[in-house]
Amino acid sequence: MVWRLIVVLLLTALPARAEQVVAGLSQTRVSITTNFAGSEILIFGAVKRDAPAPEGPPLEVVVTVAGPSTPATVRKKDRRVGIWVNTESVRIAAAPSFYAVATTAPLDQALSQTEDLRHKVSIPRAIRSVGATEETAEAQSFIDALIRIRSETGLYQELPGAVELDEQTLFRTSIALPSNLTEGDYATRIFLTRGGDVVDAFETTIGVHKVGLERWTYLLAHQHPLAYAILSLGIAIAAGWGASAAFRMMKS
Numbered sequence: 001m002v003w004r005l006i007v008v009l010l011l012t013a014l015p016a017r018a019e020q021v022v023a024g025l026s027q028t029r030v031s032i033t034t035n036f037a038g039s040e041i042l043i044f045g046a047v048k049r050d051a052p053a054p055e056g057p058p059l060e061v062v063v064t065v066a067g068p069s070t071p072a073t074v075r076k077k078d079r080r081v082g083i084w085v086n087t088e089s090v091r092i093a094a095a096p097s098f099y100a101v102a103t104t105a106p107l108d109q110a111l112s113q114t115e116d117l118r119h120k121v122s123i124p125r126a127i128r129s130v131g132a133t134e135e136t137a138e139a140q141s142f143i144d145a146l147i148r149i150r151s152e153t154g155l156y157q158e159l160p161g162a163v164e165l166d167e168q169t170l171f172r173t174s175i176a177l178p179s180n181l182t183e184g185d186y187a188t189r190i191f192l193t194r195g196g197d198v199v200d201a202f203e204t205t206i207g208v209h210k211v212g213l214e215r216w217t218y219l220l221a222h223q224h225p226l227a228y229a230i231l232s233l234g235i236a237i238a239a240g241w242g243a244s245a246a247f248r249m250m251k252s
Helices: 002-012 113-119 139-152 212-223 225-251
Strands: 019-025 029-032 039-049 059-066 069-080 083-096 099-103 156-160 164-166 170-177 184-194 197-210
Touching: 019 184, 019 197, 039 059, 039 184, 059 164, 059 170, 069 139, 083 139, 099 170, 113 184, 113 197, 139 156, 156 170
Parallel strands: 029 197, 099 156
Antiparallel strands: 019 039, 039 170, 059 099, 059 184, 069 083, 164 170, 184 197
16 A cells, blocks of 8 residues: 555654654645535554564554644523523633544553643643633533534544554554634644553644635635625625516516
8 A cells, every 4th residue: 555655665764763653644735625525634654663562561552633722712501581591601721623532542541641641632631721710610511511512513533443553563544624624734643652651752734724715715804804894795785686686587
């Protein structure tokens, strides 16, 4: 396979280390067009060793892909006098717009809590909720709600067992990117672990950008909001006039 050949070429160019991860991606750029329906990224690689694999706990591979982090406000609704209204809200300092973590084994087996805290690998650790606990004593329930909502739309993904590891050397996995992506750089990290400890890591980025008409519309709306508003109004008027004219023709 092509990805295996690429891995072999990369291995020959690396300096000698005990265990080192070398990896590649099927694509490093994703273009968002008007008909963008999502994409799939193949992440593959191998473990370079200058000696036989050490005995003891088996090697595990953890892969994360994180979109740009932005502040998020989570609101709680309650029914009051027969109407659903917002009663509480918590502002989260920064949460990834997209986050996927794929592993060879369940994450709590592949990575210790200490390493998770250090590298912020799991979804809860990737969310920066500093200050949220000062707003309400139930801040964690709001964070859990954010994770649940984004998981339901495919923006947060936990994929235990999704990384295939062949003979403790070659690995591969694929990450599905949904259609509702945020533009920006998506940090991609690969960790090699033994006994829950990180022995090596690799990091690269995937560029996700709007192109074509989608890009032009985005730039117009953000850089020239007045022109965008006038254009939108003109299109709405033209659409309304066209629908009215078509209706009159159908009646005559």
